[in-house]
Amino acid sequence: MIQIQSRSLAVTDWKRLALKAKKIRRLQIGFLIMFLSLVSLPIIIPYFWMLVISFSARTGGVESAVLWKALSILVPFVMVWILIHHNLKGSRRVFALTLTGIIAFTILWNLVGADVHLNNYRFLINANIVEDIRGPATAGGQFPWVWEAFVNSLFVATVSSFIKVLVSTFAGYYLSRFSFKGRPGFLQGLLVIDAFPAMILIIPIFILIYWLGLLDTLYGPILVISAFELPFFIFVMKGFFDGVPWDIEMSAISDGATRRQAFWYVVLPQVRAGIIAIGIFAFIKGWEEYVFVTSLRTGTSYWVMSTYLFYVAQDIMGVDYGMVAAVSVFYLIPSLILYLFFQKNLTQMTFGGVKG
Amino acid sequence: MARITLKNLKKAWLAESPAVDGINLELKEGELASILGPSGCGKSTTLLMLAGIYAPTSGEILFDGEIVNDVEARDRNVGIVFQSYALYPNMSVLNNILFPLRFKKLPKNVAEKEARNIAELVMIEDLLERRPSQLSGGQQQRVALARALVKKPNLLLLDEPLSNLDATLRLNMRSEIKRIQKELEVTTILVTHDQIEATTMADRIICMNKGKIIQLGSPEELYKKPVSKFVASFIGSPPMNLFEGQNDDGVIRAGALNFGMKGTTDKKNLICGLRPENINIAEQGIEGTIYTIEPLGREILYGLKTETGIIWFLESTSNAEYDIGNLVRINFDYQNTLVFDRDTEERLDSVHFYVE
Ligand SMILES: Nc1ncnc2c1ncn2[C@@H]1O[C@H](COP(=O)(O)OP(=O)(O)OP(=O)(O)O)[C@@H](O)[C@H]1O
Numbered sequence: 001m002i003q004i005q006s007r008s009l010a011v012t013d014w015k016r017l018a019l020k021a022k023k024i025r026r027l028q029i030g031f032l033i034m035f036l037s038l039v040s041l042p043i044i045i046p047y048f049w050m051l052v053i054s055f056s057a058r059t060g061g062v063e064s065a066v067l068w069k070a071l072s073i074l075v076p077f078v079m080v081w082i083l084i085h086h087n088l089k090g091s092r093r094v095f096a097l098t099l100t101g102i103i104a105f106t107i108l109w110n111l112v113g114a115d116v117h118l119n120n121y122r123f124l125i126n127a128n129i130v131e132d133i134r135g136p137a138t139a140g141g142q143f144p145w146v147w148e149a150f151v152n153s154l155f156v157a158t159v160s161s162f163i164k165v166l167v168s169t170f171a172g173y174y175l176s177r178f179s180f181k182g183r184p185g186f187l188q189g190l191l192v193i194d195a196f197p198a199m200i201l202i203i204p205i206f207i208l209i210y211w212l213g214l215l216d217t218l219y220g221p222i223l224v225i226s227a228f229e230l231p232f233f234i235f236v237m238k239g240f241f242d243g244v245p246w247d248i249e250m251s252a253i254s255d256g257a258t259r260r261q262a263f264w265y266v267v268l269p270q271v272r273a274g275i276i277a278i279g280i281f282a283f284i285k286g287w288e289e290y291v292f293v294t295s296l297r298t299g300t301s302y303w304v305m306s307t308y309l310f311y312v313a314q315d316i317m318g319v320d321y322g323m324v325a326a327v328s329v330f331y332l333i334p335s336l337i338l339y340l341f342f343q344k345n346l347t348q349m350t351f352g353g354v355k356g
Numbered sequence: 357m358a359r360i361t362l363k364n365l366k367k368a369w370l371a372e373s374p375a376v377d378g379i380n381l382e383l384k385e386g387e388l389a390s391i392l393g394p395s396g397c398g399k400s401t402t403l404l405m406l407a408g409i410y411a412p413t414s415g416e417i418l419f420d421g422e423i424v425n426d427v428e429a430r431d432r433n434v435g436i437v438f439q440s441y442a443l444y445p446n447m448s449v450l451n452n453i454l455f456p457l458r459f460k461k462l463p464k465n466v467a468e469k470e471a472r473n474i475a476e477l478v479m480i481e482d483l484l485e486r487r488p489s490q491l492s493g494g495q496q497q498r499v500a501l502a503r504a505l506v507k508k509p510n511l512l513l514l515d516e517p518l519s520n521l522d523a524t525l526r527l528n529m530r531s532e533i534k535r536i537q538k539e540l541e542v543t544t545i546l547v548t549h550d551q552i553e554a555t556t557m558a559d560r561i562i563c564m565n566k567g568k569i570i571q572l573g574s575p576e577e578l579y580k581k582p583v584s585k586f587v588a589s590f591i592g593s594p595p596m597n598l599f600e601g602q603n604d605d606g607v608i609r610a611g612a613l614n615f616g617m618k619g620t621t622d623k624k625n626l627i628c629g630l631r632p633e634n635i636n637i638a639e640q641g642i643e644g645t646i647y648t649i650e651p652l653g654r655e656i657l658y659g660l661k662t663e664t665g666i667i668w669f670l671e672s673t674s675n676a677e678y679d680i681g682n683l684v685r686i687n688f689d690y691q692n693t694l695v696f697d698r699d700t701e702e703r704l705d706s707v708h709f710y711v712e
Pocket residue numbers: 369375393394395396397398399400401402549
């Protein structure tokens with residue numbers, strides 16, 4: 001046995017094997033990056049195009065020359081960026097990245113700089129954009145300033161996400177911790193409700209909201225979307241609470257806390273990630289809400305961002321694609337900020353107690 | 357620092373199989389008692405009833421002679437160390453220890469001073485700013501102990517506190533807990549299923565099985581006079597040799613071997629118990645061949661193949677050592693032997709056996 005071992009040792013060229021493994025790993029990473037880039041291009045390009053159009057369209061028509069010019073600089077730039085990021089370290093990396101950044105920006109500016117302008121964003125400061133475009137005595141007057149729609153959307157998103165977070169946190173805790181008659185049925189019910197499309201109830205809901213006198217107010221859609229999305233959020237929160245060990249709560253109670261104090265001081269901090277996550281999802285859902293805000297208003301009693309965008313995209317404006325793109329970018333920004341701000345919380349959803 | 361009494365304490369989640377089935381117990385002030393028993397025998401349930409987290413189905417719990425059944429868990433002033441330690445992951449070590457004091461309305465500086473004192477006692481004064489997740493298992497255990505002790509509890513409950521630690525640390529913590537317990541003179545119940553832990557630490561051992569107390573007494577009592585086969589096989593390491601025998605008018609026939617019987621019994625079916633440490637190599641006695649050898653450091657555990665099966669015995673390393681296959685004879689003092697009724701598994705008092 002010893003002989004066999006020493007013989008095989010003698011013929012093994014470890015260095016060559018290591019080199020081979022390294023080469024294969026490099027190749028794999030290269031392929032992976034290429035694959036991911038290819039797959040994500042169809043997703044990224046439309047967004048990018050929207051951005052480009054919003055800053056460059058002049059005639060109202062679609063401008064694609066700028067897009068291709070910009071892409072021809074940016075795609076190689078991103079590739080080089082990734083390469084540098086992989087192969088250099090420390091101050092050399094910072095230096096190389098800054099340098100390529102400056103070079104790319106200079107080329108880009110010389111190529112398309114002349115086409116870039118902010119005219120499509122004039123809706124942000126012009127309170128009556130319709131009359132501005134189509135002359136006085138047109139549809140203007142009922143079409144609001146964008147900030148009004150913005151504030152309304154913010155209101156819908158904030159209030160509905162607040163309701164959703166509050167209710168689903170308490171309901172999730174209760175469902176996770178207390179046993180009561182009909183609990184399994186309740187849990188199944190939550191899932192079943194979520195399986196039906198909300199639209200099938202649109203007529204009864206309309207009538208209900210009418211009876212409640214909430215038609216043509218923002219509270220109608222707020223209540224309806226909160227109610228429809230709650231089952232899912234309750235289920236998610238229940239899962240988070242299930243992950244908090246019982247021991248910790250028992251320990252807090254025998255340390256002198258009341259059940260409520262134990263919940264507040266010990267359990268809640270551990271589902272913080274969950275609360276942030278559902279808060280963001282709930283906010284984005286409310287922010288992008290279109291179906292119920294349009295179906296629960298008669299006429300133009302209130303405007304939110306989604307209806308604003310819709311009407312801008314309709315011929316009321318004579319279809320100015322530059323402005324549609326600009327409104328879209330503006331519409332996107334809050335979600336983007338929210339996501340960037342809480343990105344860590346969304347991706348690092350660790351929870352639960354410490355185990356020895 | 358209270359006297360604890362349990363009267364016919366019972367907990368039944370399912371009516372047909374109670375987890376705790378009528379426990380009677382009296383603990384003196386400052387006593388360290390240990391509950392020893394197999395998994396699922398109701399040890400944790402008993403502790404949690406004492407802490408007030410589970411309500412007993414029936415029976416009474418008394419602290420210093422007063423019934424506390426209806427006293428809320430948070431008012432009982434009981435310190436628990438859970439098996440998982442149940443530290444609050446969102447708080448620093450110092451805040452973990454301060455948590456129980458938060459509800460005692462102590463001035464902040466007094467509370468902090470007490471927390472630091474206790475931290476010093478369990479030797480974690482350098483770790484106070486860390487999070488529980490940044491501690492080793494042994495350190496977490498000390499924090500849990502400090503948190504349980506800082507409120508000067510009436511009763512300290514330790515639920516398998518050492519089971520997550522490595523062998524050396526366990527040995528250390530064993531004497532450490534005992535030292536702290538004696539220093540503070542706090543009445544303590546230690547749950548364990550490690551009999552060495554129980555016998556080395558406890559003043560008294562409560563041996564439980566299937567929700568009932570099988571035997572209660574000093575470690576020595578349980579070792580020398582176990583009431584049943586269950587206790588006898590649970591206490592002692594390595595475990596006791598047990599072999600079935602037939603009572604034939606004062607002669608016990610165990611397989612092909614015959615033993616003489618001291619004392620009398622009219623029971624026919626018996627079980628003979630013989631501890632490995634009570635057996636010696638001798639000129640006269642049971643003959644067998646060495647079958648297995650397990651060096652245990654100072655002693656060697658031999659398995660001897662005899663006509664009744666394998667008999668385990670311990671020999672000091674300083675004596676002559678034997679090899680597998682050696683032919684030896686063993687003998688024992690009849691006073692160290694135990695005889696059980698095979699049907700009830702109870703020990704038959706003052707019945708012994710010897711090699712004829
Ligand atoms: N919350 C509960 N609901 C229903 N049954 C339970 C509950 N807690 C414990 N039991 C049952 O009660 C019995 C005793 O459990 P207990 O936790 O007291 O065991 P234990 O002696 O602490 O065991 P271990 O050494 O494994 O911790 C077990 O059969 C268990 O299944």
